Amino acid sequence: MRKWGSKPMENKTIHPSERMIGAIARLLKNGERVATGTLSPIPAAGCFLAKYTHAPELELLIYGDPENRLSEGFHELFGLAQQGKIDVFFLSGIQIDQRGSVNLSVLGDYRKPSLRLPGGAGSSMLYAMSGRTILFTNNHNRKLFVPKADFVNATGFDETGITPWRRGGLSHVVTPLCVMAFDFSRKQIILDYVFPGVTVDQVVENTGFDLAVEGRDIPTFDPLGETDLATLRGPVQAKMRQVYPLFARTIWGAETPSE
Amino acid sequence: MLLGLQAGVHNLPFIPVFGFLDSDYLRIRPDLKMLKDPYTGIEYVVVPAIMPDWAVIHATKGDRNGGITTLSARNDRLLAMASRKTIAVVEELVEPDQVLPGLHEVYCAPVHIDAVVVAPGGAHPTGCPGRYDIDAAHMAAYVTAAKDESSFQKYLETYILAPKDHTEYLAQVGFKTDGK
Numbered sequence: 001m002r003k004w005g006s007k008p009m010e011n012k013t014i015h016p017s018e019r020m021i022g023a024i025a026r027l028l029k030n031g032e033r034v035a036t037g038t039l040s041p042i043p044a045a046g047c048f049l050a051k052y053t054h055a056p057e058l059e060l061l062i063y064g065d066p067e068n069r070l071s072e073g074f075h076e077l078f079g080l081a082q083q084g085k086i087d088v089f090f091l092s093g094i095q096i097d098q099r100g101s102v103n104l105s106v107l108g109d110y111r112k113p114s115l116r117l118p119g120g121a122g123s124s125m126l127y128a129m130s131g132r133t134i135l136f137t138n139n140h141n142r143k144l145f146v147p148k149a150d151f152v153n154a155t156g157f158d159e160t161g162i163t164p165w166r167r168g169g170l171s172h173v174v175t176p177l178c179v180m181a182f183d184f185s186r187k188q189i190i191l192d193y194v195f196p197g198v199t200v201d202q203v204v205e206n207t208g209f210d211l212a213v214e215g216r217d218i219p220t221f222d223p224l225g226e227t228d229l230a231t232l233r234g235p236v237q238a239k240m241r242q243v244y245p246l247f248a249r250t251i252w253g254a255e256t257p258s259e
Numbered sequence: 260m261l262l263g264l265q266a267g268v269h270n271l272p273f274i275p276v277f278g279f280l281d282s283d284y285l286r287i288r289p290d291l292k293m294l295k296d297p298y299t300g301i302e303y304v305v306v307p308a309i310m311p312d313w314a315v316i317h318a319t320k321g322d323r324n325g326g327i328t329t330l331s332a333r334n335d336r337l338l339a340m341a342s343r344k345t346i347a348v349v350e351e352l353v354e355p356d357q358v359l360p361g362l363h364e365v366y367c368a369p370v371h372i373d374a375v376v377v378a379p380g381g382a383h384p385t386g387c388p389g390r391y392d393i394d395a396a397h398m399a400a401y402v403t404a405a406k407d408e409s410s411f412q413k414y415l416e417t418y419i420l421a422p423k424d425h426t427e428y429l430a431q432v433g434f435k436t437d438g439k
Contacts, residue, residue, distance in 0.1 A: 063332070064332075066362075066363065069331070069362060069363065070331060070332065071331065071365070072331050072334070072336060072337070072365050073261075073331065073332065073333055073334035073335075073336075073337060074261060074334055075261040075262075075264075075265065075334060075337060078261055078262075082277055110283070110286070110287050121260060121278075121279075121284070122261075124278030124279050124282045124284065125276065125277045125278030125279075126278075127278075128277060128278055129277055129278075151283045152281075152282050152283045153282055153283070153284070154278070154282060155281045155282065158281065159281075160281075162280055162281060162302070163277075163280050163281055164301055165277060165301065
């Protein structure tokens with residue numbers, strides 16, 4: 001698992017991951033059924049935060065959460081998604097391109113890759129069959145956000161109409177700098193808002209494709225209000241220590257604060 | 260892969276899947292083919308069934324007949340049902356009426372299991388949720404050792420070749436029965 005930094009955070013300093021968690025929470029609506037896959041601590045925390053704040057009726061299928069009892073295995077989740085019973089899913093990637101396609105497999109030529117990762121095949125179906133998908137990434141740079149992915153595991157939308165059974169696709173991309181949205185009329189990812197302390201130029205410079213910022217007013221917005229932060233560092237943190245202990249230690253340190 | 264196993268469970272030759280149609284998998288996987296749904300005319304990707312000759316799965320409890328309990332978060336029961344032969348490595352041997360799945364477990368019937376191997380700690384250095392955690396330090400040591408031939412050879416000798424059985428292996432890696 002990636003390390004975000006080992007120093008426990010000062011009380012008032014917001015960790016970039018915390019802001020991402022806040023942004024994800026705000027994208028979830030009360031009553032939705034939301035699932036997360038493996039190695040998805042930020043989406044998991046975003047789901048818990050939403051449930052403990054504005055969306056108490058959120059139905060969570062958090063992989064690794066002991067309170068989430070599935071009958072059996074991943075094929076159960078896949079079946080649910082294929083039946084249209086998953087409203088929101090989360091994916092990440094080693095590359096995300098302008099059209100919202102994700103690469104979870106290789107960098108460079110497929111036969112002679114510079115990096116090769118396992119798995120990723122389920123993403124093709126989940127991206128197509130979940131109601132909508134939120135992409136998340138801990139890196140916002142030009143190596144990750146590329147004009148065209150080296151290898152496409154899964155697409156964000158059906159450009160040519162070859163998948164009439166497709167149910168959904170890309171809605172938003174959450175990064176340590178900003179939230180981006182998928183614009184269906186432009187058929188591309190565009191900048192939605194930037195986090196406090198981040199400039200639009202900074203996002204543009206670190207993104208390998210045009211984000212359609214020209215002529216648009218891009219707001220600065222903090223998705224993590226005071227109440228959100230208290231809930232995040234209180235009950236959400238407690239829950240995360242159980243489900244993603246390594247992530248929780250990295251963000252909030254080893255000690256459980258006395259609340 | 261899961262649908263391939265699903266097809267394997269029923270001994271079907273292939274199965275249509277959602278996805279892949281608009282991905283680069285079609286470029287690199289010659290076993291993925293296109294097929295028209297005879298009912299609707301819609302094109303799907305089909306994948307061949309997966310029917311492993313052997314599956315080796317880790318289970319929590321098992322009995323002498325081959326009944327086992329295994330973790331529900333995994334797809335081990337599906338794998339056992341799709342495979343021609345399955346070996347279950349179990350943490351604990353119990354009487355048949357005690358092979359009861361816990362909160363996060365499922366039951367798999369003896370008809371799918373061909374051999375039960377009793378090996379407490381058998382998942383090491385990975386974890387067995389509810390019993391013991393992943394041995395992160397050992398995993399890290401393995402990753403470091405695997406970087407070059409001589410250090411890997413040394414790892415093999417220390418942990419795999421030198422211990423004469425599973426008990427000695429567990430002693431060598433410092434595995435504690437309480438799992439911590």
